[in-house]
Structure formats: structure tokens, C-alpha cells
Amino acid sequence: MNMFSNERLAVAMRERRAIKHFEPSFVIPEGDRKHILSFATELDLGFNMPPLRICRVSDMALREQIKEVGFQQPQHTGASELWVVCIDTKALSTKEAEHARTQAMFYGAAYSQALMLGAASLGYDSCPMIGFQFGPVGELISLPESYVLCNFVVMGKRKKAPLTRGSKLAIEDVLFTDELV
């Protein structure tokens, strides 16, 4: 059976939630990690060689240090996986620093969403995160100069249910035709 069938993807999109508290002893097998990553890199972002670079932080001592500069959020040490999503700007067409950073942030966001949907399709929980100090985290993981650090994606198994979901905007408040009024 196709692991990423339409039905599973639809359920993943509807039911994926941002999880704060994870089972620390839970392990995501390497095969599933590879499936999640290959799913994300199938995204069409106009690259044959996607500029995505991920630092998977497995060393718990390093994860503790990240928590110190990450506002003590429980996911930093509780999640099974902490992936630092980066974009290598050398792989982008633009050479202008600010433009490269802007591009990197939207590629990083798109990849991160795909990573989380891939994880949800396999039954894993996740959370996107920007709640940390970017400079110190970059130093902790030896971020190369050409890389832009976009965000974290943490994954694992929920220990506590998320809070009730807030209401979503009505479609008619989102979609306009020809003019944004």
C-alpha cells in the first residue's frame, strides 16, 4: 500500500496539531525518518537539487543547550526528533543577501509543512518552532555562513493532547477575486 495515499494525507492535514508535550522515550525508526524526508523533498520548489539542509540534533546534551536558548520549551528535549531546517543560499539563484534570506524563509516554511504532513501521514506528531534564539542555536550546530536557519520541526508521539483548536477564518474572508477588497 502507498504510505502516502490521498486518504491518509487528507486525514493528516485535518488532524495534525502543534504538540507541546512529547513522550521522550519514543523512537522514530530510521526508515520512517527517510520516508518523511523523501516526501518533503518531492515538493516542486523549482530545484532539481533542493537547497534544504537539515541538522538532526540527536545529542541530548546539545538538546539541553538548545533548550537553554529556547525559552525552556519542553519540545526541545521531549520530542523524539529535533530537526533544524536550513536553506543553503549557495544553491539559490540570487546573490543578494536580503533577497536570499527572504527566499530561504519561504522555502524553509514550505519544506517544514511538508515534513510535518509526511510525519502525520505515518502517524507521528509534530510542531513547527521559532521559539529560540537563532544566533546561539546557529553557533551550537556550527551553522555554515551560507546557510539560513529557518525554524525547527520537532516530531514524535504526543504525551499530552493539544488545547482545543481556535476557530479558523471563513473561506469568504480569505479568498478574493481580482481585488483584495
Ligand SMILES: Cc1cc2nc3c(=O)[nH]c(=O)nc-3n(C[C@H](O)[C@H](O)[C@H](O)COP(=O)(O)O)c2cc1C
Ligand atoms: C512559524 C511557527 C512557529 C511556531 N513556533 C512555536 C514554538 O516555538 N513553540 C510552540 O510551542 N509552538 C510553536 N508553533 C506552533 C503554534 O503555536 C501552532 O501552530 C498554533 O498554536 C496552531 O496550532 P495547531 O496547528 O495545533 O492548530 C509555531 C507555529 C508556526 C507556524
